[in-house]
Amino acid sequence: MVSIYLSKEAWIRLNELPPPDGAQSQRERDFCTAVVILDQQPLTEGRLDDVEKRLQGLIAADDGDEIAWAAQYLQGRIWQIYRAVPDVTKAAGSYRRLIARADAGHWAGLARTKLAVLTLYVIPAESRQARIEAAAALIEGTDDGITVRDLHRLLAGAIMFFNLPPGQALEHLLAADQFGGLTGNQGADQLVQIAELAWDAEQPELSARYYERLREEYPRDARTFLHDQRRAGAAVPLRREDLNGR
Numbered sequence: 335m336v337s338i339y340l341s342k343e344a345w346i347r348l349n350e351l352p353p354p355d356g357a358q359s360q361r362e363r364d365f366c367t368a369v370v371i372l373d374q375q376p377l378t379e380g381r382l383d384d385v386e387k388r389l390q391g392l393i394a395a396d397d398g399d400e401i402a403w404a405a406q407y408l409q410g411r412i413w414q415i416y417r418a419v420p421d422v423t424k425a426a427g428s429y430r431r432l433i434a435r436a437d438a439g440h441w442a443g444l445a446r447t448k449l450a451v452l453t454l455y456v457i458p459a460e461s462r463q464a465r466i467e468a469a470a471a472l473i474e475g476t477d478d479g480i481t482v483r484d485l486h487r488l489l490a491g492a493i494m495f496f497n498l499p500p501g502q503a504l505e506h507l508l509a510a511d512q513f514g515g516l517t518g519n520q521g522a523d524q525l526v527q528i529a530e531l532a533w534d535a536e537q538p539e540l541s542a543r544y545y546e547r548l549r550e551e552y553p554r555d556a557r558t559f560l561h562d563q564r565r566a567g568a569a570v571p572l573r574r575e576d577l578n579g580r
Contacts, residue, residue, distance in 0.1 A: 345370050348363075351363070361392060361401050364391065365388075365392060365404065367388060368385045368388040368405070368408070369408070371384060372385050377416065379418060382412060386409065386412060389405040389406075389408055389409045390409070393409065398437060400439075400441070403432060403435070403437075403438040403439070403442070404441055406431060406432045406441070406445075407428075407441045407445055410424075410426075410432070410445065410448065411448070413425035422456050422457060426452050429448055429449040429452075430445075433445050433475070439478075442476070443476060443480065443481035446472050446485065447481065447485060450469045450488050450489075453465060453468045453469040453472070454466070455492070462496040465496075469485070469488065469489055473486070480513070482509075482513065483509075483514075484510075486510040487510045490503040490504075490506040490507045491503075493506070494527075500531045500534040500535050503527075504534075504535055507527055507531065508528060511524065522548060522551075522555050525545075525547055525548040526548060528540075529542075529561065532544065542561070545558055545561035
């Protein structure tokens, strides 16, 4: 119910359930209660204190189950985005503890991507390039394809945001494209980004190949017009040296 924005209904149903019949059932109930409270509005600091207490209890009583991993992840999210005054240090620490676990699976992958965002944009660093290198290091140690793809996409986005050489972003998007799996606007946008970055990096054949893919996979996408105009020798917008708008 929470996933379809019926948190109030979920709260009612949760309270109508019979008492837990064992320790594992109690863990499940505590976790569900924490999630439902976290989705309630208004989400006050008092409610967050209640959720944190429940999550910390689940983490402390960790018996290697998925509830403990999910609780650790949500703890990081609370410190990152839910509190009125975020605590980036605590959030990053929560994610790192989860990543360090060899058995945390999907939750460790989510933690990697969230830690990458903090590393790229929030945690202090000596330079923009240092942020990129620190986030790129998070790719090591995971073989989950979706996580690797998403990390490459985050890195490409940060490289463009920081106006670093387009070739760096192109490499990451090409790596993300190898895994695939994107559809709709995200899939089309990635093809265009690769095509434009390839053009900026003076790789016109690669650019043309990705625009042809855009034409084949998204025939109604009007951005192929830019490629057609460019091939016809017409004047088209160029990349500004002071602003990488790709």
